[in-house]
Amino acid sequence: MPDAAMQMDSSETARLVLPSVRRRLPRIAQQVTEEIRTTVPGFADSDHRQQLVSTAVNSAAAYFLGSALGEPVSSMASDDLFRKMGFREGGLGADLSSLDSAVRVAAGTYWAEIRVEAARLGVSPYALEDLRDALDVYVDHLLAQARQGHVAGSAAREQDSGLARRRLVDGLLAGADPDDIVAYAEVALWPLPPLLVVAAVELPGGARLDPSVLPSSVLCRTASGRAALITSEDVMTDAIATVRSQLPAARFAVCWPVEARDAPAAYRWTQRALALASKGILPARPVLDCRAYRTEIWLHAEPVMRRQLAQELLQPLLEETPNSREILSETLLVWLETRDSAPAIAARLGVHPQTVRYRWRRINQLFGEALHDPEYVVQLTLVLKASIALWVAGDQSDFERYSGRVQ
Amino acid sequence: MNLVIVLIVLIPAMVALLPLPGWLALRRSRQQGVEFRDLAALQAARGVDTVLLDRWGTVTTGELVVSDIDPIEDGNERNLRWFAAALEHAADDHPVARAIARLAGPGRLTGVESFPGRGISGAVDRHPVRVGSPGWLGMEARDGLGKTIGVEVDHRPFGYLTVTDQVRADAALAVARLRAAGIQPILLSDGTALDTEHLAQACGIDKWLLGKDPAHREELVREQRGRGHTVALVARDDGNAAALAAADLAFTDAAPAVDAETGAEAGAEAGPVPHARLVDLDAQRVAHALELARALPGVVARTRIAGLLITGVGALLAGLGRLNLAGAIGCAALGALVVAVVAVWSLERRRLS
Incomplete structure (x- = not known):
């Protein structure tokens, strides 16, 4: 956030007009969302996209008002949201025109509210010029964040699609932010199922799994001697059969279906199941159903x-x-x-x-x-x-x- | 013509002179489970005045039985029976092992190992079990009747089992029959003096001898014969061959070995000892066989008297010219029939008596 621009707004005008605007922020936010939905092409038929932009814009508005009133607020959250939106647009191969329009529609709506409030309070429009300049500077700043994300998203898209899938797998197994997961999944063109099944794979003799043998619906992260598979419940059985046909000595631990946010825990359980099997605590079966050994997996965590x-x-x-x-x-x-x-x-x-x-x-x-x-x-x-x-x-x-x- | 008639009426006498009672007695004896080798063996039995009864199978069933189950902890009797019996199912065929194994059914065994003369070890349902002499198990030895076996479960002394002879229910009756026939029964045992005395008393036998090894047993038989007794030995063939050969009459359980080439009984010429083979060594069978042998001379005499009387009547009628050829044949047939009936009746009367 450009501090210089905001320093000008710490004025008597701002203190007079903006508090009442802020009180009406929830209503204005609804209005902004509606405006974006009806006037910006590309946001009308995508609830998720529309929700994302509304959240980002309203978060930015809250920051702008707070900052103009001289309060100690941080722009990091709203900046991050705009970068993510830019990354998402870039990853999907879209330009920033829709986002740009949406931000400007939102800025226009908020400014109109400020002007109406100023008029009601008898404040001269000329007295608002500094505030107007500060808003323009801030809008440009936000769009710059979006462009920055867009560049990264476009670059990711231009690279091998395996990388996008890899980012998604890593994000799922590391417990990335759910919004990021959704964005990664869209970039990787991988429909995120409501419930996931995670499997840890132990490969004999440091072998490496060839992910190309698996259908595209199965996400795979492989390393020497081990691998992780993520897919929906109905696909996992076939995926395991495919891997076993390639590597008959491979050993699997398969977790029960979980939501995407629980994937890191599920992966941990499957890895623990394999470790317990290698110690002889769980039976040395080719495919271990973790559901059958919940107590062991649980108690051996401590x-x-x-x-x-x-x-x-x-x-x-x-x-x-x-x-x-x-x-x-x-x-x-x-x-x-x-x-x-x-x-x-x-x-x-x-x-x-x-x-x-x-x-x-x-x-x-x-x-x-x-x-x-x-x-x-x-x-x-x-x-x-x-x-x-x-x-x-x-x-x-x-x-x-x-x-x-x-x- | 008259000569022909006279010869015909002599037929009953000739029939009476045949060894018909002996054949019938052999057949009767075989039906009772005692197969004399031949008529000579049956006749040899007549003179027997002393019967040495081996411990195994004569007055006992030949099996041992668990007579006492003594767990170290109260309430462990069933467990003691179970673990010991389950392990003994895997033991070598031995009377003690068989007696203990009869206490319970077989179980899941692993790591079974036999220690000849000491016992057996193994795991029953994964519990380490040892069954054997108390000394081998580090348990306190026990004196008393029968053979005491120690049992260890999970490396802990678990209890004692005592096995004793299984006395035949009618052993005392058989001994009484022998004694009534004027035959002295003597118990011959390879057990301890205490066990042997107890067994002898249980059967009503006054005299008993200890003979553990084959040579000693043979010596005991010869010793009895040396005292002027006619001795019959009743014993299993296995381990008693020398003692059986030393007796005047051998009652044993083994079929004579048959030479594969000639089909003759091996040693038939070499072994002059009369013998009889028993389906088992039950003293009752022996008593019956000896009674039969002793009754045989009377049966023979009655048969011959009957034959001579019939023949005398026939000869008298022929001499008086009262018999034609048909009459002579009828008289001979009737005489032969009477001789046979007298022989059978005499044997049956002995049996009924």
Whole structure:
């Protein structure tokens, strides 16, 4: 924002006229939006575009009024909005004429309101000249921001379309601003579905996925030995089949459908699922459905808390051998989850019912009355669900560390 | 003509002289599960006055049975039965293993390993289990009747099982029959003195001998014979071949080996010991066979007397000229029939008595 221009507006006229204009800003904003919609070609049939320009223009108006009244306001937000609009227009291959017209329509509407208010207050039109100059300077400044964004958007468009898709993937996985995501998606000509499915891919031997084998509806970010896929739920299955036909040893972790804003979290979950599978905590299946392992993915996000809970709640198992801990824990977890009879639990575990009765007797000897405490049972269930696979995979550090500490 | 008639009326006497009772007795004995090798073996049985009954299969069923289940912790009896039995299903075929395995059905086993003379180890549904001698398991040894087996589960002493002989329900009756026939029953055992004495008492046997190895058993048989007894030995062929060969009569369970080339029984010439093969070694069968052998002379005498009487009547009638050819044939047929009926009746009467 040109400070020199605004310094002139810190005048008696501004303080007299502008506060009442600002009070009516919401109504004027509606009027501006309507004016733009009806008079500027290209904004009539695009709600999203119209909404963007209205937001930007009204944000800029609020800044202009505040600045003219000498208040400490920042122009960064409105400048950024105009750059984004310019980037979007450039990315779509449009020129800035529509945006330019819209800004000028808006400026004209606001100025008319200022003039009406000045007349009502008996302020001479000549006294408004400095304010008028400041507004013109500010409009030029905003259009310059838009041009700056337009240059970047046009450049992006002229480059390889893969880059636009890459920017979109990066934006989705990094949690970029939703408006940016929409703009990126439009530039990349990728229809943004209401719900996305994110998959993390582990590729054998540092292999690299060839994105060209995938349909255009699948966004792909690939690196040596790994990749990320984003698409809609109905396309993901085919996308995985395509990648597996190219790289049969590839391993996938597929998240359940999420909104675009949750894509970074979904990507994190899928990466964690792959990491857990590589440690043997989750089964080494070619395609891991994260929905089936939510508890494990959740609790392993806090490994220290999981370990501390395990050490605290499973103290009765400390004296048992690793083998005994494992089988007693498995049986206890199945009982906590199902509350079934011994034959039913035996069938689930693939053992004899008398073995289950023996284990249950041992469990009761070890845990005693604690199993009647609901809070203990809830925590125990979660810890066992997250930890048993860890122990089965050979990681006994939960108990080693604990025994070292108590000694 | 008269000569022909006389010869015809002599037929019943000739029939009576045939070893018809012996054949019938062999057949009867076979029906009772005792197959004497030949008539000579049956006749040899007549003189038997001492029967050595091997522990396995004679007064016992030949199997052991778990007589006591003693878990270290109260309430673990079913668990003790389950883990021990599940593991013993994988053990070598042995009476102790069979007795324990009968306590429960088979389970999911892994890492099974046998330790001859000590026991067996393995995992039942992933629980480490060892079953064997208490000393091997580091458990306290126990004295008393039967064989005590220790059981360890999850590396912890879990309990004890005691296996003892499964005495036949009618063992005492069989012993009483032998004794009533004037035959002395002696129990021959490879077990401990305490177990053997207990088993002997349970069956009503006064005398028992311990013979663990084959040579000792043979010696015991010879010792009885040396005292002037006619000794029958009832024992499994397996491990008792020498002792059986040393007896006056051998009752055993094995079929005589057959020479593949000649079809003759191997050792038939070399082994002069009369023997009988039993479907099992049940002392009741032995008592029955010996009773039959002892009754045989009476049956033979009655049959011959009947044959001579019929023949005498026929000869008298022929001498008086009261018989024509048809009458002589009828008299001979009737006489032969009477001889046969007397033989069968005599055997049946013995059986009914």
